[in-house]
Amino acid sequence: MTERIRNLRKFFIEEHQHRAHRKAPVDPFLLAAAFREQNLPDTERAVKRLVYMLDEETPLLFPEQTILFLRTNPTLQALFTEEEKEALAAEYRLHELGELSNICVDYTRFLKVGFPGMRSRLEAQKNKFVSCGQMEKAAYLEGQLAILKALESLILRYRDAASDAGNTLSADSLTRLLSDVPHTLQDALQMQRIIHFTMWCAGNYHNTLGRFDQYMMPYLRADLDAGRLTEESALELLEEFFLTFNLDSDLYPGMQQGDNGQSMVLGGMTPEGKDGFNLLSRLCLQASLELRLIDPKINLRVSKNTPLSIYELGTQLTKQGLGFPQYSNDDVVIPGLEELDYRTEDARNYAVAACWEFIIPGRGMEIPNIDALCFADVMRKAVTGHLADAPDYTSLFEAVTEKLQERVDEMCENTKNLYIFPAPFLSLMMDGCLENGRDISLGGIYNNYGFHGTGLATAADSLAAIKKYVFDTGEIDRKELLDAMEKDFDGYDRLLHLLRYEAPKMGNNEELPDSIAGDLLEAFARAVKGKKNVRGGCFRAGTGSAMYYLWYSKDMGATPDGRRAGEGFSCNYSPSLFIHSKGPVSIVKSFTRPCLKHTINGGPLTIELHDTLFRGEESITKVAALVKSFIDRGGHQMQINAVNRDTMLDAQKHPEKYHNLIVRVWGWSGYFVELDKEYQDHIIKRMELTV
Incomplete structure (x- = not known):
């Protein structure tokens, strides 16, 4: 662990100094009451709430940070008043808190097109719906565009704050992300942090990370090949990224503190049937070992072909008392999913939900x-x-x-x-x-x-x-x-x-x-x-x-x-x-x-x-x-x-x-x-x- 990471760990994890900069909590039903008065439908409420949550955020950054975004507004606004939610519960089955949770998104849908590319796709598809007279669908995408606009505004505010603070590395990274897809691991991790941050602001919880080593490896490989990173500097960057999962986690809902669903899957068979354990898998295990934190929670996909050396890497984490990795057996899971009519390439691409359940990134509303x-x-x-x-x-x-x-x-x-x-x-x-x-x-x-x-x-x-x-x-x-x-x-x-x-x-x-x-x-x-x-x-x-x-x-x-x-x-x-x-x-x-x-x-x-x-x-x-x-x-x-x-x-x-x-x-x-x-x-x- 480098001196910079030790300093960040002490500042954020041991001393929680960043929490002193949060705003005071407010009534979580402020928006819901206004929504009820306006008789807004649920989707419009979800859009307006997230726009509000993003607008309320104040850029907060500290010395030695390079991956930004911290919660300064601790109060998640409710979609419905207590009376409305009671009425919903009387009419419907509400699962847990009612919010969407415990699924795995496909982060590459954002990473591959970037923020401007996503905006272009939304606008083009919205125009198609308008031309076909499908105004309800067009309105739905218009709401998503409003969210994207609010998010880009927050990124701009963070970019300006980083520039004012002399943090040119972060300012340049955010500038690139506003106009292009990520090309480096630094930019990809910053974008991932922004997306994950926004998911929590949206009221969604148990937001899993999926097969992180699979979708992030191309960025690491490009940096190594270009000489922008060494394995050592990549590890330092990963460790800072891992720290971000522990910065706001006290604000996340769960049965107990720590039950936040920030699970990460490493290794396992690829959709093409190849072994997916790679250099990034190994670096993630090393980062978790050095940091000794509860998040992200590591899941290791293995099989009868997995060498003992990989189990030994996992056991090093167990030795530290982390309680993970959790091991999942591809030889059992993949055929079991196939028997339930999962497509073979999807079964091979399974991730783990908040705890242990097997889900498919980007494809399952399970x-x-x-x-x-x-x-x-x-x-x-x-x-x-x-x-x-x-x-x-x-x-x-x-x-x-x-x-x-x-x-x-x-x-x-x-x-x-x-x-x-x-x-x-x-x-x-x-x-x-x-x-x-x-x-x-x-x-x-x-x-x-x-x-x-x-x-x-x-x-x-x-x-x-x-x-x-x-x-x-x-x-x-x-x-x-x-x-x-x-x-x-x-x-x-x-x-x-x-x-x-x-x-x-x-x-x-x-x-x-x-x-x-x-x-x-x-x-x-x-x-x-x-x-x-x-x-x-x-x-x-x-x-x-x-x-x-x-x-x-x-x-x-x-x-x-x-x-x-x-x-x-x-x-x-x-x-x-x-x-x-x-x-x-x-x-x-x-x-x-x-x-x-x-x-x-x-x-x-x-x-x-x-x-x-x-x-x-x-x-x-x-x-x-x-x-x-x-x-x-x-x-x-x-x-x-x-x-x-x-x-x-x-x-x-x-x-x-x-x-x-x-x-x-x-x-x-x-x-x-x-x-x-x-x-x-x-x-x-x-x-x-x-x-």
């Missing part, structure tokens, strides 16, 4: 986190309703699949009548929107929905215990088990200990619970197969939990695996919190036994390793080999936490000492001391699985 199935819940309902009279395990499992199907049918029904706020700026970077004068919120090339799947290990372990102890050996009386569950195991200490600590557990390489988990996943995949949402897309089953591992477990009674009422499930696709683990190799073997190609919405195996394991280079190779074995055995996704229980317990007592302590939460990394205590406690509990 909602990969629209709801979640709780395996533990459908299992528990089947057990409490049918175990007493079930003649055998097969009939009990049939009851489980019936409950699972009922829940899936309910979730599918709940996705109808969906309303998403318009996103005219994002639509500029989505295929077909400009050409058809249509907002991406109304649909894209792919319109699929994804369901998470939480509590899998709890369900599999519970059914394994019932099969073994109730039906196979008769060691447990079914009435006794049901009574114990109803009483939360109070007075059933022997039974609780047997189920909790001695019964078969997924994660110990035991055939019984692992095969049951596979049966449950296949049942989930069958339950959604062939179903279509109202936009014509399919439903995708997944193994991720998001926050549901705590949400759904809070109010759930005791389960047959010895879990007591209210205790949490494991996070994502992982062993239960009560397993006496035989080690990570057994976990990998267990979690690669099920076929994962049909539950292709994503959801990683999450493993906690004690940070002392990473002493010495030999440990790097061993952990890298563990990840490689998971991929080679057919695992779909994996992420590793390098954590220390004592450190986290001390951080709860003395948070002021641990501002830089990073942990992997569910599909994102955050600062431990910024998490709510329930999430802190769960991560500490997961430490009991560490080796």
Whole structure:
């Protein structure tokens, strides 16, 4: 890390000095109230809000910066008043905040034509619509032109401010961007920063970065060939660019601080079927390693052909406690997407959404986190309703699949009548929107929905215990088990200990619970197969939990695996919190036994390793080999936490000492001391699985 980057990191990240220059917060419903009085339609509101947000920004730059744009207006204006939003929620299904989120745009649609080229395309297409009498479509593009005008005005103000400050490098870069496409990495990164900045100002969130190394590599190659950059100076530029993702992130919405969706994908197969890992991929890993920040969140696409050396590069980041990279297996993901009718070139070009879900840059108006199935819940309902009279395990499992199907049918029904706020700026970077004068919120090339799947290990372990102890050996009386569950195991200490600590557990390489988990996943995949949402897309089953591992477990009674009422499930696709683990190799073997190609919405195996394991280079190779074995055995996704229980317990007592302590939460990394205590406690509990 150069001295300049160290200075910028200290100024922005450690001391947050730039935040003192922000304006005071204002009423977030100021614009919405005016919109309501004028009875403005939603798209016009979205345009006027973004124009307002850009107009309200004051150029802010500091010494040693070369990549500009900082938020000075901390208040995102709402599109609707609270009363209007309540009325919308009563009439429609609103997903999360209602704003468009968690998709991946095609940044090259801007980068390849530049700001002037985009303006020309909009004007030409608008004129076509006018000549055809399609005035509504023409008006939509007119709104996008208004946004572009406001954005170019802000760029001009930044250009002038940079010039006045003597920052000729930035001033010249912005001057070029106002009149031409980017030709250098400096200009391309500055343009990317402007676009990403604007997406957040537009109210969109979980704004992912897609396959950054693929679309930025041409600029790096041109600079290296022309002698404008060396690898060292390119790394410095990348590190400054990476810093920008951490400057305004405290203003971004999320379930917890750090849950902002700024994910970056590196490596993987290209649309042409070639290996995409390149020099920029390597430099991005190095930049993240040196900066040690939670953003951007690195995702590494790998396959059986990926050499161990690349896994070792990723493991260096894990060693630093970043909680990433998250690994995604092309050998599983690409065929799985193809089975769901994704075009081969699109499947090969997949990116990762905010957490782990697989999406297609520039082509998908997909909602990969629209709801979640709780395996533990459908299992528990089947057990409490049918175990007493079930003649055998097969009939009990049939009851489980019936409950699972009922829940899936309910979730599918709940996705109808969906309303998403318009996103005219994002639509500029989505295929077909400009050409058809249509907002991406109304649909894209792919319109699929994804369901998470939480509590899998709890369900599999519970059914394994019932099969073994109730039906196979008769060691447990079914009435006794049901009574114990109803009483939360109070007075059933022997039974609780047997189920909790001695019964078969997924994660110990035991055939019984692992095969049951596979049966449950296949049942989930069958339950959604062939179903279509109202936009014509399919439903995708997944193994991720998001926050549901705590949400759904809070109010759930005791389960047959010895879990007591209210205790949490494991996070994502992982062993239960009560397993006496035989080690990570057994976990990998267990979690690669099920076929994962049909539950292709994503959801990683999450493993906690004690940070002392990473002493010495030999440990790097061993952990890298563990990840490689998971991929080679057919695992779909994996992420590793390098954590220390004592450190986290001390951080709860003395948070002021641990501002830089990073942990992997569910599909994102955050600062431990910024998490709510329930999430802190769960991560500490997961430490009991560490080796």
